[in-house]
Amino acid sequence: MKAIGTHVYDYLVQQLPQPIALINTNFELVTASRAWKDYFEKANQSVIGNTILKLWDTTGSTLWEKQLRKSFNGHIESGIQYWTSEEGRERWCKWTTTPWRDANENILGAILKVEDVSDQMEQEAKYEKLESLLRDQSEITKVGIWEYHIDTDQLSWSEMTKKIHEVPLDFVPSVETGINFYKQGHSRNTIAMLIHNGIHRGIAWNEKLQVVTAKGNERWVIAAGKPLYQNNKITRLVGTFQDVTQQVAQEIKTRESEQLLRTLVDNLPLNVFIKDLESRKVLVNKAECDYLGVDDPNAVLGKSDFDLYENDIAQISRDEDLQVIKTQQPILGKRTIGVKKNGNSTPFLTSKIPWLNLKGESKGIIGISVDISEIVQKENQLKDLINVTAIQNKKLINFAHIVSHNLRSHTANFAMLLDILVKEKEDVEKERILEMLGEASDNLMGTLENLNEVIDISTNVNLERKSLNLNEQITKVMQNLSAILQQNHGKVVNEISDQVHVKAVPAYLESILFNLLTNAVRYRHPDRTPEITLTSRWEKEHTIFSIKDNGLGIDLSRYGNKLFGMYKTFHNNKDARGIGLYITKNQIEAMGGTIMACSEVNVGSVFSVYFKNEA
Amino acid sequence: MLDLSSVYTLRMKHKSVYIIDDDSITIFGLRKLLAKVSEDLLIQEFNNGKSALDAILLLRENKQALPEVIFLDINMPIMDGWTFLEEFLKLSGIPSTTIKIVTSSIDIRDRKKWESYANTSKHQIDFITKPIYELDLADMTNLHKVS
Numbered sequence: 001m002k003a004i005g006t007h008v009y010d011y012l013v014q015q016l017p018q019p020i021a022l023i024n025t026n027f028e029l030v031t032a033s034r035a036w037k038d039y040f041e042k043a044n045q046s047v048i049g050n051t052i053l054k055l056w057d058t059t060g061s062t063l064w065e066k067q068l069r070k071s072f073n074g075h076i077e078s079g080i081q082y083w084t085s086e087e088g089r090e091r092w093c094k095w096t097t098t099p100w101r102d103a104n105e106n107i108l109g110a111i112l113k114v115e116d117v118s119d120q121m122e123q124e125a126k127y128e129k130l131e132s133l134l135r136d137q138s139e140i141t142k143v144g145i146w147e148y149h150i151d152t153d154q155l156s157w158s159e160m161t162k163k164i165h166e167v168p169l170d171f172v173p174s175v176e177t178g179i180n181f182y183k184q185g186h187s188r189n190t191i192a193m194l195i196h197n198g199i200h201r202g203i204a205w206n207e208k209l210q211v212v213t214a215k216g217n218e219r220w221v222i223a224a225g226k227p228l229y230q231n232n233k234i235t236r237l238v239g240t241f242q243d244v245t246q247q248v249a250q251e252i253k254t255r256e257s258e259q260l261l262r263t264l265v266d267n268l269p270l271n272v273f274i275k276d277l278e279s280r281k282v283l284v285n286k287a288e289c290d291y292l293g294v295d296d297p298n299a300v301l302g303k304s305d306f307d308l309y310e311n312d313i314a315q316i317s318r319d320e321d322l323q324v325i326k327t328q329q330p331i332l333g334k335r336t337i338g339v340k341k342n343g344n345s346t347p348f349l350t351s352k353i354p355w356l357n358l359k360g361e362s363k364g365i366i367g368i369s370v371d372i373s374e375i376v377q378k379e380n381q382l383k384d385l386i387n388v389t390a391i392q393n394k395k396l397i398n399f400a401h402i403v404s405h406n407l408r409s410h411t412a413n414f415a416m417l418l419d420i421l422v423k424e425k426e427d428v429e430k431e432r433i434l435e436m437l438g439e440a441s442d443n444l445m446g447t448l449e450n451l452n453e454v455i456d457i458s459t460n461v462n463l464e465r466k467s468l469n470l471n472e473q474i475t476k477v478m479q480n481l482s483a484i485l486q487q488n489h490g491k492v493v494n495e496i497s498d499q500v501h502v503k504a505v506p507a508y509l510e511s512i513l514f515n516l517l518t519n520a521v522r523y524r525h526p527d528r529t530p531e532i533t534l535t536s537r538w539e540k541e542h543t544i545f546s547i548k549d550n551g552l553g554i555d556l557s558r559y560g561n562k563l564f565g566m567y568k569t570f571h572n573n574k575d576a577r578g579i580g581l582y583i584t585k586n587q588i589e590a591m592g593g594t595i596m597a598c599s600e601v602n603v604g605s606v607f608s609v610y611f612k613n614e615a
Numbered sequence: 616m617l618d619l620s621s622v623y624t625l626r627m628k629h630k631s632v633y634i635i636d637d638d639s640i641t642i643f644g645l646r647k648l649l650a651k652v653s654e655d656l657l658i659q660e661f662n663n664g665k666s667a668l669d670a671i672l673l674l675r676e677n678k679q680a681l682p683e684v685i686f687l688d689i690n691m692p693i694m695d696g697w698t699f700l701e702e703f704l705k706l707s708g709i710p711s712t713t714i715k716i717v718t719s720s721i722d723i724r725d726r727k728k729w730e731s732y733a734n735t736s737k738h739q740i741d742f743i744t745k746p747i748y749e750l751d752l753a754d755m756t757n758l759h760k761v762s
Contacts (some may be wrong), residue, residue, distance in 0.1 A: 400722075406718070406719075408719035408721060408745070409638065409641075409719035409745065409748075412719045412746035413638070413640040413641065413644070413718075413745075415745070415746040415748075416640075416641075416745070416746040416747060416748065417640065417642045417644065419746070419748050420644060420647055436639075436640050436643060438642055439640065441640075499691035
């Protein structure tokens with residue numbers, strides 16, 4: 001049987017285009033197609049007479065034997081088997097066993113057909129992997145997919161697309177229901193138009209729109225779609241559907257808080273600026289822009305203080321910034337001065353706060369400053385007022401003292417003399433007392449005249465000052481003094497240029513010059529003839545007139561604070577009234593000037609009068 | 616004004632009184648009032664603190680008797696009453712003296728100044744506000760006591 005059958009089968013089986021083998025009931029390979037031999041190559045699987053039990057592996061498996069036996073019993077069996085070739089290649093093989101019968105339906109064995117499905121299996125694995133990846137991704141990014149067949153009018157949604165719409169998974173959408181999920185108005189109109197354009201004009205889209213879910217929740221989605229062509233005809237639309245509600249909400253929130261912050265910062269009545277590590281402006285608010293004289297913050301962003309302010313001021317500011325950056329300690333409420341390139345200076349109260357990143361490293365500084373010009377101005381006014389008040393008060397006290405002392409001393413003298421006169425019996429003595437009363441009366445008159453003069457000056461603070469030629473005034477005064485100068489052989493050296501002018505009240509200037517010149521002669525040194533030198537110099541705010549003598553001099557360490565006091569005399573000079581320098585000082589101060597004295601005993605004195613240049 | 620030699624010769628007989636004042640009327644009045652208290656007084660006038668201080672320094676140097684009572688004005692040229700008082704209080708080797716500050720001032724600061732001197736000095740320092748109509752009994756006893 002073997003011999004007869006073999007030839008017939010051999011010839012036939014060998015020509016079959018698929019890997020097919022005949023196996024007898026002893027599990028021996030009877031014959032195989034050439035394709036079989038090619039598939040299993042030179043392995044012993046294809047050697048006739050060899051056992052088929054070790055087809056997949058060298059040990060042989062009982063499961064494989066069982067399956068073959070089933071075919072011997074008339075069943076058709078199939079399965080997929082993994083095996084490794086001699087070269088180590090991994091293979092997937094689909095096999096089918098069919099009973100092998102003779103003409104009398106006697107089973108001779110089994111027909112074994114194999115088909116290599118390695119490629120298929122690989123593709124399948126890849127596909128599964130991709131699909132699961134897509135599912136995961138879709139879950140994470142909340143991106144759903146949809147597909148619309150134009151000819152069948154069928155719309156299909158992916159699981160995620162349904163989830164976003166909050167519909168059950170068995171929901172069957174249509175284009176109409178789909179569009180109706182979009183929020184009425186802009187969103188719905190837009191999507192309807194986009195789908196129309198997609199179908200009829202082949203335009204793809206990608207748009208952020210709002211939907212209202214089946215549960216009534218509003219959501220922001222990015223709807224994207226794209227037409228697909230078949231034979232130059234649009235047959236399908238496919239697209240994605242992404243839930244971006246959270247991102248949008250986040251975005252809106254961020255934008256809103258940014259807007260809030262910006263509005264707040266811009267409307268603060270403070271100058272706010274943020275600077276980076278190089279002290280370049282990163283942010284400025286409206287007040288700061290206004291101060292810097294720009295409309296657009298971009299005009300100053302990126303600029304440093306050196307670009308905006310005077311060098312000295314910029315350096316101070318930079319040093320402060322560096323201190324804050326380095327120590328991370330704020331500078332709070334410091335008085336600073338901003339001097340712009342054009343020289344305009346503004347006083348500020350400035351705070352600089354360290355600007356840190358999330359790691360706590362310095363990023364720069366946040367600065368806040370308040371323009372305190374008005375406060376400073378008020379402060380200065382107040383200071384001036386206090387000064388004036390203090391001076392006035394001092395004068396007043398001094399004056400009250402003078403009045404109390406001098407007027408009282410005269411009246412006391414009257415009272416005393418009258419008392420003595422009443423009690424006196426001798427006529428000669430009475431006569432003498434009467435003389436004294438007359439003297440007291442003259443003294444009182446003199447004092448009253450002095451006081452009047454002082455009051456005149458103090459009450460005429462606003463007398464108009466005129467520009468006066470200094471030498472003309474000196475010449476005028478000298479004419480009045482010529483007698484006393486000649487009498488003492490006095491010499492006056494005038495080094496003042498004829499061009500020098502001072503701003504003064506004419507009567508005051510005359511009085512001042514008269515007093516100073518008179519004093520220079522009056523307190524001459526007994527051992528030498530008086531020599532008086534007049535000079536002048538000019539400073540930014542004052543024109544200074546100086547008068548130098550070679551007279552007695554005054555011990556300033558002793559009398560300095562009393563020199564210009566009222567009724568203070570320092571020399572045993574019977575002409576001294578102790579009023580001249582007091583009046584002179586008052587007149588000079590009434591014109592906003594000052595007077596200073598230098599002196600050395602037995603050498604001489606220099607008096608310098610500072611006339612204010614400004615009106 | 617008496618010269619120093621006459622002061623010396625009269626020293627044993629008379630009590631020495633200084634009037635330091637630049638106002639002739641006050642000096643005249645004081646002399647009149649003092650004459651009523653005692654006729655045994657040697658009165659010397661000085662019209663500023665400096666000349667009085669110089670006289671006192673000379674007396675101390677010559678170990679001569681110093682004034683027992685000093686009438687002292689405040690406002691004077693060259694050296695005023697306060698400066699004189701300060702210089703005088705600084706001097707050593709001066710026996711207890713009565714100093715009467717005579718002033719027309721009613722300035723509270725002058726009175727305060729006097730109080731601070733009066734409270735810290737070994738000398739008897741009084742404060743008399745003008746006008747003076749007479750020197751009271753205490754002034755007189757004081758004079759006699761010192762003598």
